[in-house]
Amino acid sequence: MTPPRIEIKSSPHIKRAGSVEQIMRTVVVALLPVCAFSVYHFGLSALALMATTTLACVLTEQLFNRLSGRGSTLGDYSTVITGLLLALTLPPGFPLWMAAVTGFVGVALGKALFGGLGFNPFNPALIGRAFAAAAFPQAISTWTEAGHPARFTELLPSTLTAPFTTPAPVDAYTAATPLGQWKFQGAELQAWELFTGMTPGSAGETSALLILLCGLFMVARGAMNWRIPAAILASAFLTAAAFYAADPGHFPTPWAVLFSGGLMLGAVFMASDMVGSPVTPAGVWLYGLLIGFLAIIIRFFGGQPEGVMYAILLGNAASPLIEQITQPRPYGKRKGRGA
């Protein structure tokens, strides 16, 4: 009788279904409605922008994979997420050549040089965005009107700016973001408009409602830790409420703060990136509270109207420290001992 082929393995012998690919694919699926809404808002230019950043990110990753002699990592979808997220943080009319450079820098400096997925301390999309803010200050603060009538038939003039040139502003298209209007012109923020989303802004920072729904989808599919956005939004709301209570004439209502700018996109899709956030359950809360607080402080007192990007990058930077002070207490060990 032939014996069965016996396999020798160390336990456990069963595994829960689920893989890194599944998590990342779920995030991509959750991003698609946000992307679609952005295209509906801003038209062909937004679409071209997403295609460009995604392609740039994917090609950069493949280039570094080849240079370092490892196989393709496209299967894990994480670079697609970076590409789409990056596009969503940029103005819809951002010149495509700049978008390509930004994508390259984000993945190269933000991810590949650290060793790829799992080793990047910062969110690569935000590294790209921070680079663009420094390198292309004018282009990145030129916003366009949402729902322009010709958006599905023609590209914004700035989109196709020739490489290594800066677009000339065209007044007929430009518009200030609600946060910019508040900061520089003292205009009031309209919470409901911001919540549903027909306002000027970055390609993806417009409908808070839609982003929240997509976030719920990710939570339901186990692809996101809900505590991170919950902590950020709670902290941002409370910080803003404190300022509003102190001076209602100057500061916007906390609701408007919650739904404006990149806060929702950042909280749901960027700060929640597992790699850059603490791994400890208590640390996750602390990390979220820190980001929400910093975002509002930068918004209210910084030189720029929006502060979410820097708040998240600072949160990423603080993650290892937060982790150190929030190590869980093992069973049978008293607090303060061990650790």
Next chain:
Amino acid sequence: MELLSLLRGRTFRRGVEAPEYKELTAGQPIRRLPFAPRLVLPLDQHFGDPARALVRKGQEVVRGEPVAEAQGPRSVPIHAPVTGVVEDVELMPTARGPKSRAVILRTAPGDSQAVRWSRPCDPERLGTAELIEAVQRTGLVGQGGAAFPTHLKLSIPDGHAVDTLVVNGCECEPYLTTDHRIMLEQPALVLAGVRLAMQTVGAERTLIGVEDNKPDAIAALRGQIGADEPITVRAVKSKYPQGSEKMLIKTLLGREVPSGGLPFHVGVVVNNAGTLAQLGHLLPRGEGLIERVVTVSGPGVDRPGNYRVPIGTPLRAILEAVGYREDDPSRIILGGPMMGNTVASLDVPITKGVSGLLVMPQAAEEVVASSQPCIRCGRCLEACPVGLNPAELGRLAANRQYQAMEERFNLNDCFECGCCSYVCPSNIPLVQYFRIAKALNRERKS
């Protein structure tokens, strides 16, 4: 739900809810399989010091007779599970490895196989020391998997007192249903064992923890408890690893066994329900442990069930009796799928601590799946019942910083339940790393 259960003292923090696969065997009454023609009795099949053989090649033995004696206080005797002839005393492959000294018995064909050796006693007239000696003479060890000698568990060191006996009827490992069937079919024996154990350790009360997926067993046990007896059956949440004694103590009593300590440090002794049923049966009759109930299950088994098997029965004899698939590469697992060990040969015998025999053909995709970098999702931290940081431990293990794992991240508190590996989406063999790290640390110290 989780929070509610925590507050009501019906579960512990974290852990995992895994598919149970218990429906394969939970409804199968305990049945006896035909006696195998040849039994292998390893002398080191229990925790502690090995037993010393009392028999020679060619000697005839009767069912129940001791064939090996305890070698000192941290050891137990071994009894003949069949009437037959000693074929040899030699090195044999066992679940522990390729070579353990073992008594090999050839079963006498056509014998009725009635138990022909016993030394009955009246436990009520025995003092603590005599009771512990009597327990040792039965050769009883923990039936849940660890095979820790029961008389040692019931020996409370001077200076410590035990107020509560905790009975572990959780059976949280997927597939396994032996304790379930024993509690359901022999509740009187379980309770007899409970009373003997309470008497031995001087406990004032007993808490029996049973996972709430076994309501019939809970009802059966409750039916055996006298109105004025300080014995309570408590339904606990079905969650792995609820049956780990530290988790069960936390759940039922809210006490935490100190790191590196034992249950008696918090006034508790824990015994498995199946072990106590054996105690209730063996001690008054003065018989030895010669058979046990084993759940034989898994996708590769034709007739899964709960079988009463003589100790020493080779796995091959059991699997041939119940039918199994031979075509695929399989894991043959002793115990449950979360903590059980695979064996290299079907010649390995069932020993006193084996509660399950699983045949799990390996799906193609599972064999291929390789591990990926940690994406720091934190699922392992949400699963670890001890409250360790498996992600960080895994990173340190990959960098071979085994000492830091122990000194800074409490490696030695890990009891290797496998929850971290079970949930890891990157397929990182976390608990497997931890076993290696512990072994290397032990080696370094010795």
